[in-house]
Every structure is written in C-alpha cells, then in structure tokens.
Amino acid sequence: MESYILQATGLSKQFRGFYAVKDVNLRVRRHSIHALIGPNGAGKTTCFNLLTTFLRPTTGSIQFNDREISASDPATVSSMGLVRSFQISAVFGQMTVLENVRVALQQKAGMTWAFWRRDRALKVLDARALELIAMVGLTRWLHTPAVELSYGRKRVLELATTIALEPEMILLDEPMAGLGHEDIAPVMEIIRSVAKGRTILMVEHNMKVIAELCDRVTVLQSGQILAEGSYDEVSRDPAVIEAYVGGAND
Ligand SMILES: Nc1ncnc2c1ncn2[C@@H]1O[C@H](COP(=O)(O)OP(=O)(O)OP(=O)(O)O)[C@@H](O)[C@H]1O
Numbered sequence: 580m581e582s583y584i585l586q587a588t589g590l591s592k593q594f595r596g597f598y599a600v601k602d603v604n605l606r607v608r609r610h611s612i613h614a615l616i617g618p619n620g621a622g623k624t625t626c627f628n629l630l631t632t633f634l635r636p637t638t639g640s641i642q643f644n645d646r647e648i649s650a651s652d653p654a655t656v657s658s659m660g661l662v663r664s665f666q667i668s669a670v671f672g673q674m675t676v677l678e679n680v681r682v683a684l685q686q687k688a689g690m691t692w693a694f695w696r697r698d699r700a701l702k703v704l705d706a707r708a709l710e711l712i713a714m715v716g717l718t719r720w721l722h723t724p725a726v727e728l729s730y731g732r733k734r735v736l737e738l739a740t741t742i743a744l745e746p747e748m749i750l751l752d753e754p755m756a757g758l759g760h761e762d763i764a765p766v767m768e769i770i771r772s773v774a775k776g777r778t779i780l781m782v783e784h785n786m787k788v789i790a791e792l793c794d795r796v797t798v799l800q801s802g803q804i805l806a807e808g809s810y811d812e813v814s815r816d817p818a819v820i821e822a823y824v825g826g827a828n829d
Pocket residue numbers: 594598599617618619620621622623624625626
C-alpha cells in the first residue's frame with residue numbers, strides 16, 4: 580500500500596490571470612493528521628476546493644489512492660473515500676441527532692427511504708448510528724432536533740454524519756472556527772478518535788490545536804508552499820514567522 584494517500588503535483592489555479600494556488604506539490608501520508616496553514620489569502624481554501632474537486636485546477640494532477648481525481652466530480656470523489664466536512668452544512672435542522680445520522684448512513688448504503696422505514700432495517704441502522712453518536716459525545720441529545728443544539732454540538736454532529744460515509748480521508752475546514760474555548764479540547768479529542776485508521780487534512784488557524792494534533796504541517800503563502808515539516812520545525816522557520824508577522828496575522 581502506497582504510504583501517501585493523497586498526492587497533488589504541480590497544482591495551480593488561476594483566476595483571471597492571478598494565481599491563487601501556484602505549483603503546489605503536496606503529499607499526505609496515510610493515517611496522518613496533516614495541517615494546511617498560512618496567512619489570510621494564502622490559498623488554503625482554493626487548495627481545499629481543488630483537492631475535493633469543487634474547483635478544476637488550471638494545471639496539475641491530484642491522485643487519491645493512486646487514482647487521478649482532478650477531472651472527477653465531487654460526488655465521485657466522495658464515493659471513492661475522500662470526504663469534506665464543515666463547509667457545506669450536512670445537518671438538517673428539524674431532524675433529531677439520531678435522524679440526521681440515520682440519513683447519512685442510509686445515503687452511504689444507497690438504500691431508498693421506503694426500505695429503511697421498515698422497522699427491522701431501521702434497527703440495524705440504529706446500532707451503528709448510536710455508536711457514531713456516542714463517538715462524538717452526543718448520546719444525551721439523541722432526540723434533540725439539530726436546530727436546538729449549540730453551535731459546537733452541531734459541528735460534531737456534522738462530523739458524525741461525515742464519518743457515517745466511512746471515508747478513508749476527511750478534509751476538515753477550520754474545525755475549531757466559531758467554537759467556544761470550552762469546546763476546543765473535547766472537539767480535539769473527537770478528531771483524534773475519528774483519525775484512528777483514517778487520514779485527516781485540515782485547514783485550521785488555532786496553532787495550539789495544530790501543535791497538539793498534527794503530525795505534519797504545510798505552510799502556504801501567496802499560493803505557494805513556503806515550508807513543510809513538523810509543527811516544531813515550521814514554527815521555528817524564520818520564513819514562516821516573517822510570513823505571519825509580515826501579514827500581521829495571528
Ligand atoms: N473565485 C475567485 N476569483 C478570484 N480570486 C479568488 C477566487 N477565490 C479566491 N481568490 C483569491 O485567491 C487568493 C487565495 O484565496 P483563498 O481563499 O484560497 O485563501 P485562504 O488561504 O483560504 O484565505 P483565508 O485564510 O482568508 O480564508 C486570495 O487572494 C483570493 O482573493
């Protein structure tokens with residue numbers, strides 16, 4: 580098995596003559612937690628959109644499990660096991676926590692709603708749903724409509740619906756954004772348990788979270804890779820410090 584699950588080579592994206600991402604070579608090791616960081620406007624979101632094929636690259640290739648995906652549509656990529664969380668809300672407000680996870684499991688199984696409404700089918704599904712809900716710590720809110728959950732709990736519910744799709748690799752877009760201070764440590768624990776046997780690539784601004792969670796960090800600046808290494812290595816790199824200080828960022 581190839582040790583890199585995702586490899587982008589010579590990846591560029593041009594918007595009307597301007598390079599948002601330029602000649603990026605990114606390799607993500609299987610079963611690692613990898614962070615993509617950089618000051619505002621560095622190209623992180625564009626990079627994410629390219630990797631999940633929400634955007635087509637101007638040039639370059641993207642291989643997921645050794646298969647070229649840059650010309651595939653996002654639904655195909657997701658069915659191949661590369662799934663993105665936290666960008667498009669996958670949570671239905673009027674449905675309860677349990678119902679939301681059930682629907683995600685049903686989507687994965689590709690079964691019709693009529694099938695799943697049969698009691699026996701639902702019971703099988705519920706066992707897995709309860710497991711996933713426990714994993715993200717939402718068992719107490721099983722029958723609570725998602726709309727009534729706190730922001731932090733909505734986000735972990737979204738994570739549960741993402742894991743229901745059994746992805747091999749998850750792209751997390753700023754998992755800590757908007758969370759209260761008290762939610763950070765529990766969400767970090769959840770990400771750590773979700774990462775077991777999976778690969779995670781995340782864009783995140785909270786450096787403490789990156790330092791604690793991530794095995795490897797890639798720093799982008801002006802659409803290009805400025806540095807890559809462990810958190811300790813990149814955080815000591817003068818070019819990285821200059822990029823952040825120069826941009827008066829964080
Ligand atoms: N659709 C677009 N059309 C034109 N320019 C774009 C488009 N999307 C992004 N850009 C530009 O590309 C650059 C990189 O943007 P991007 O959103 O990828 O950066 P980022 O690192 O995610 O920034 P932030 O941390 O602020 O979210 C920015 O200068 C942005 O203005």
